[in-house]
Structures are given as structure tokens and as C-alpha cells.
Amino acid sequence: MNCPACGSPDMGNKVLDETLSYGGQSLTLHAMRGEFCASCGEGVWDVESYRRYTEAQAGLLRTVKGDVGDDIRRIRKKLNLTQTELSKMFGIGKVAFSRYERGETHPPAPVVKLLRLVDRHPDLLREIGDV
Ligand SMILES: [Zn+2]
Incomplete structure (x- = not known):
């Protein structure tokens, strides 16, 4: 097989760890197998590793979005808003929080941080409303 990126025939089998990151969470997949180009570094996962990669990516996305959305809903209910x-x-827009929940x-990081702060110090809520 030639490299899909540069066409070099110099592809070699490698086993390596691949780290995925999304929304401040990361996940490392161990013993991922594929063929990698010696000239440009482009790689092609084998079928099994590719499946693991796409599943991990989808799982990470679900975890990050689900966690943040649930957290926002929990804090909002606790604040009775x-x-x-x-x-x-x-x-921000009226429908924003419905989309986040x-x-x-994915809510902007400052919104999440501020909400988590208010979660720990509910008395700050009054002051946010005044600003
Ligand atoms: Zn290449």
C-alpha cells in the first residue's frame, strides 16, 4: 500500500497509543495498530483500530456533552431558575440553555465556570443579576 497523503511506498506497521481530547477530557487508546508512512507520518488504522477510534471519539463526545448538560440542568434547578x-x-439567547442542557x-467555558462557581456559592447569584 502507498501512503494516501504523499504516495510514498514506504509504509510500515506500527503499534502505538493514540490520545483523543475533547472539551477538557482525554482518553488514551492503547496498542492501536496501523500502517504509517516513513516520509510524511500519515497513518491508516487497521479495521479493528479504526473501529475502536471512532467508538472512543463518539463516547468522548457523549460524555463531555452529557456531563456538562446534566450539570447545568442540576445547577439551574437548584437555583430555582x-x-x-x-x-x-x-x-445570552433565550434558547441557549435549552440547547446546552x-x-x-457545547456551552462556552466561561458560562460553565461561572455556573459551577454559583453552584458552590449560591449567594453570588444575586450579584450576577445586578451586574
Ligand atoms: Zn506519506
């Missing part, structure tokens, strides 16, 4: 009230407080959109 509607999605609209919270959006108004943060000065359903995992459709």
Missing part, C-alpha cells in the same frame, strides 16, 4: 431567567442573567451545543 427557568432557562429563560438564566439566559437573561447571562445576557440537551447537549446540542
Whole structure:
């Protein structure tokens, strides 16, 4: 097989660890097998490793989105606020929190950090509303 990126015939089998990262979470897949190009470094996973790679990627995406969405919903309920009230407080679109909670959109990091701060110090909520 020639390299799909540069066409070099110099492809060799390798076994290596591949680390996936998404939304501050990472995951390492061990003993991934594939053929790698000696000239440009481009690689092609074998069927089994490719399957593991795509499954891990989907799982990571689900974990990150699911966790954050559930966390946001939990904090919002604890603060006894509607999605609209919270959006108004943060000065963002009305439907934003509904999207975050359903995992459709990944919330911006500052929003998540601020919410987690309010989760620990609920008395700060009043001050956010005043700013
Ligand atoms: Zn190549």
C-alpha cells in the first residue's frame, strides 16, 4: 500500500497509543495498530483500530456533552431558575440553555465556570443579576 497523503511506498506497521481530547477530557487508546508512512507520518488504522477510534471519539463526545448538560440542568434547578431567567442573567439567547442542557451545543467555558462557581456559592447569584 502507498501512503494516501504523499504516495510514498514506504509504509510500515506500527503499534502505538493514540490520545483523543475533547472539551477538557482525554482518553488514551492503547496498542492501536496501523500502517504509517516513513516520509510524511500519515497513518491508516487497521479495521479493528479504526473501529475502536471512532467508538472512543463518539463516547468522548457523549460524555463531555452529557456531563456538562446534566450539570447545568442540576445547577439551574437548584437555583430555582427557568432557562429563560438564566439566559437573561447571562445576557445570552433565550434558547441557549435549552440547547446546552440537551447537549446540542457545547456551552462556552466561561458560562460553565461561572455556573459551577454559583453552584458552590449560591449567594453570588444575586450579584450576577445586578451586574
Ligand atoms: Zn506519506
